[in-house]
Amino acid sequence: MNKYLLSMQIIQSIREKTDTAVLYYSAGGKDSIALLDMLAGMFNKVICYYMYLIPNLDHVQPYIKWAETKYNNVEIRQIKHFQRDYYDACGFFREPNISIKPRKIGEIEQAVREETGISYAFSGMKGVDGYMKRMRLKKFAKSSYITDKGMVYPLALWTNKEVLQYIRLRGLIQPFVYDPGAISQGFTIDLKTMLMMRNKYPHDFKRILEEFPYSEKLIFDYEYKHRK
CATH class of the missing domain: 3.40.50.620 (HUPs)
Structure with missing residues (x-):
């Protein structure tokens, strides 16, 4: 079958x-x-x-x-x-x-x-x-x-x-x-999701920061690392 x-x-x-x-x-x-x-x-x-x-x-x-x-x-x-x-x-x-x-x-x-x-x-x-x-x-x-x-x-x-x-x-x-590289998909609070939301869904990105304010550090650390 x-x-x-x-x-x-x-x-x-x-x-x-x-x-x-x-x-x-x-x-x-x-x-x-x-x-x-x-x-x-x-x-x-x-x-x-x-x-x-x-x-x-x-x-x-x-x-x-x-x-x-x-x-x-x-x-x-x-x-x-x-x-x-x-x-x-x-x-x-x-x-x-x-x-x-x-x-x-x-x-x-x-x-x-x-x-x-x-x-x-x-x-x-x-x-x-x-x-x-x-x-x-x-x-x-x-x-x-x-x-x-x-x-x-x-x-x-x-x-x-x-x-x-x-x-x-x-x-x-x-x-x-x-995340194109992930086996399973789903909304979560991580760097890849944050970057996508900031670039394509700014209102959702704002909502994430309102609900999880310290998640902005993921973006800060990412940008700091890539400025070097």
């Missing part, structure tokens, strides 16, 4: 249990784009949860609008990423706030289940995205990549090249690339 058919078989097994899908949608990530397309054609409704580090960034909005415009059965809900809790509590490029109790990913998943009433949720996680993800997915191979907590990983065996090929063949929106 090829990977696409296996993925659709996994999705169909959940469709037989519910007519509504929940998807953790990264808004710009290739895996989310491809998986949303698969889900939207099979379920009556798809509820996407986009977890943000900083809300309402300009470069993310096209992917939010695209999903809602492309599919008339898709709803986007936005929640704060659990990683932001750790950043704020520990003082990641900002003053620490020790009063914050960081949420765990399992707590967020449980809250989503309670909010939607849906026991299952989809994620575009793939084994090629890193060693830890590969080991996690390997544990669920015998259960069709469905965990006992209801997380579903239909793209577990796909490669990045295969996902991009699916996106091209289906004429979907192109993924956002933060």
Whole structure:
């Protein structure tokens, strides 16, 4: 069985249990784009949860609008990423706030289940995205990549090249690339992202500095080094 058919078989097994899908949608990530397309054609409704580090960034909005415009059965809900809790509590490029109790990913998943009433949720996680993800997915191979907590990983065996090929063949929106040399993409607070935002998305760059004021030192150190 090829990977696409296996993925659709996994999705169909959940469709037989519910007519509504929940998807953790990264808004710009290739895996989310491809998986949303698969889900939207099979379920009556798809509820996407986009977890943000900083809300309402300009470069993310096209992917939010695209999903809602492309599919008339898709709803986007936005929640704060659990990683932001750790950043704020520990003082990641900002003053620490020790009063914050960081949420765990399992707590967020449980809250989503309670909010939607849906026991299952989809994620575009793939084994090629890193060693830890590969080991996690390997544990669920015998259960069709469905965990006992209801997380579903239909793209577990796909490669990045295969996902991009699916996106091209289906004429979907192109993924956002933060770092051309990275295996996995995603918004984070690092030098490459900061430089890109400063050059192409100045409003987003301003938002980063507002939320993480000490991150400007990344730019300062970079420019100081290259002045020598």
